[in-house]
Amino acid sequence: MRSRGGTPGFPLIWDAIVVGAGPAGATTALLLARAGGSVLLLDRARFPRDKPCSEYLSPATTDVLQRLGGGVLDAVERATHARLYGMKVVAPGGAAMLGRFRGASRPYSLALPRTSFDAILVAAAARAGAHVAEATTVENLAWERGAVAGVVARSRKGRRVTCHARIVVGADGLRSVVARRLGLVRYSPPRRFAFTAHVADVAGVDQVGELHVSDRGYVGLGPVGGGITTVALVLPLHVVRGSDRDYRREFFSELDRFPGLAGRFDPRRLVREVLATGPFAQWAKAAAVPGALLVGDAADFFDPFTGQGIHTALRGAELAADCLIPGLAHRVSTTMPLQSYERARRRAFRGKWLLERLIALGVGSPALTDRVVARLARRPDLADLLVSVTGNLLPARRVFAPSVLARLLW
Numbered sequence: 001m002r003s004r005g006g007t008p009g010f011p012l013i014w015d016a017i018v019v020g021a022g023p024a025g026a027t028t029a030l031l032l033a034r035a036g037g038s039v040l041l042l043d044r045a046r047f048p049r050d051k052p053c054s055e056y057l058s059p060a061t062t063d064v065l066q067r068l069g070g071g072v073l074d075a076v077e078r079a080t081h082a083r084l085y086g087m088k089v090v091a092p093g094g095a096a097m098l099g100r101f102r103g104a105s106r107p108y109s110l111a112l113p114r115t116s117f118d119a120i121l122v123a124a125a126a127r128a129g130a131h132v133a134e135a136t137t138v139e140n141l142a143w144e145r146g147a148v149a150g151v152v153a154r155s156r157k158g159r160r161v162t163c164h165a166r167i168v169v170g171a172d173g174l175r176s177v178v179a180r181r182l183g184l185v186r187y188s189p190p191r192r193f194a195f196t197a198h199v200a201d202v203a204g205v206d207q208v209g210e211l212h213v214s215d216r217g218y219v220g221l222g223p224v225g226g227g228i229t230t231v232a233l234v235l236p237l238h239v240v241r242g243s244d245r246d247y248r249r250e251f252f253s254e255l256d257r258f259p260g261l262a263g264r265f266d267p268r269r270l271v272r273e274v275l276a277t278g279p280f281a282q283w284a285k286a287a288a289v290p291g292a293l294l295v296g297d298a299a300d301f302f303d304p305f306t307g308q309g310i311h312t313a314l315r316g317a318e319l320a321a322d323c324l325i326p327g328l329a330h331r332v333s334t335t336m337p338l339q340s341y342e343r344a345r346r347r348a349f350r351g352k353w354l355l356e357r358l359i360a361l362g363v364g365s366p367a368l369t370d371r372v373v374a375r376l377a378r379r380p381d382l383a384d385l386l387v388s389v390t391g392n393l394l395p396a397r398r399v400f401a402p403s404v405l406a407r408l409l410w
């Protein structure tokens with residue numbers, strides 16, 4: 001294992017092994033280590049590493065970063081980044097709406113490359129005392145008396161080790177090995193696939209994120225600082241699987257099929273290769289079983305349209321830590337508070353889950369998207385409300401009020 005950070009030597013049993021050092025895993029490790037737990041944070045990648053993402057931190061994420069302390073928010077604000085003040089959505093028929101973030105002392109989102117953001121969190125976890133082992137892939141789980149008791153991991157040199165822990169946190173993203181080994185993975189429509197790239201000097205980019213919907217899929221784009229725009233092309237899985245086109249090579253010609261995007265990109269200004277990810281949606285039937293918890297995309301990832309994944313990963317980490325820390329302090333190894341984690345997740349995310357799914361399904365229907373976007377274009381107050389809810393600044397129930405639904409649809 002190539003490792004850095006905190007705890008000298010390996011204990012026989014860690015308080016927690018966290019699999020995956022993305023936002024969910026690094027944040028969980030940071031919080032548990034800061035509370036005095038011995039924490040092993042494993043990732044198959046070496047940081048800094050890229051991650052296919054539109055790299056927008058919904059505005060409420062700033063508050064979570066501030067709560068995390070340890071200089072995390074300062075480091076994010078010192079890194080090259082952009083500020084986005086709202087979201088523009090362009091419907092297949094050409095109608096366009098703009099919603100501004102409302103209801104926050106900082107009514108903007110920070111957007112920065114995942115290479116820097118994720119590395120900031122991993123470094124913070126290491127400073128808090130987590131033992132970070134990079135280039136280490138978890139292949140399997142270790143079991144004792146019907147409960148998860150550790151992981152089987154392989155270093156890049158091929159050395160296989162079994163590490164034991166009181167709790168294993170699966171934070172290993174969309175294709176989580178932990179969730180798969182637990183037999184918890186479920187799929188649901190809409191099934192989509194994404195291609196993301198960094199492009200310099202994109203014409204017409206302003207201080208808002210953009211979402212362009214067509215009858216084929218959608219494109220999300222936004223600045224991430226330094227003259228770079230992150231561009232995500234999201235297509236239905238059947239389109240990608242049913243064709244022999246190489247969407248990575250034909251990325252720019254696909255973008256040109258969206259009327260609001262044609263002519264805005266110079267393919268020679270591609271500054272990072274096109275990354276592919278999917279298929280999604282994917283979610284876990286349960287987020288906690290004896291000896292293990294799932295956090296972030298490993299627990300649920302429906303669709304990137306609303307850009308809430310990083311906030312969910314960080315909030316999920318906070319909820320997991322809240323449930324685990326009392327047990328860590330007393331070195332309780334058997335009765336981890338699994339039910340309370342499931343309950344806390346339902347309370348925190350139920351509205352978001354529903355809204356995220358409805359929007360993800362809705363953008364699959366060009367006629368419905370045209371209709372809703374045209375209404376929102378005429379009602380800036382509603383557009384602000386919807387964008388602020390998906391920015392996690394306001395609770396989802398505000399959108400489900402009958403008066404709001406009626407004005408959106410009729």
Ligand SMILES: Cc1cc2nc3c(=O)[nH]c(=O)nc-3n(C[C@H](O)[C@H](O)[C@H](O)COP(=O)(O)OP(=O)(O)OC[C@H]3O[C@@H](n4cnc5c(N)ncnc54)[C@H](O)[C@@H]3O)c2cc1C
Binds near residue numbers: 020025056173
């Ligand atoms: C196209 C697209 C655009 C998106 N845009 C946005 C956006 O603008 N804003 C937003 O908030 N969210 C966005 N998301 C969602 C966001 O990327 C995720 O929700 C977020 O990355 C989840 O964080 P995580 O820590 O759960 O997982 P990840 O960030 O995926 O981290 C998982 C980590 O686990 C590691 N890992 C995986 N398997 C193993 C293993 N077997 N052993 C060891 N390590 C392992 C990986 O190397 C990785 O570092 C987007 C997603 C997609 C697909």
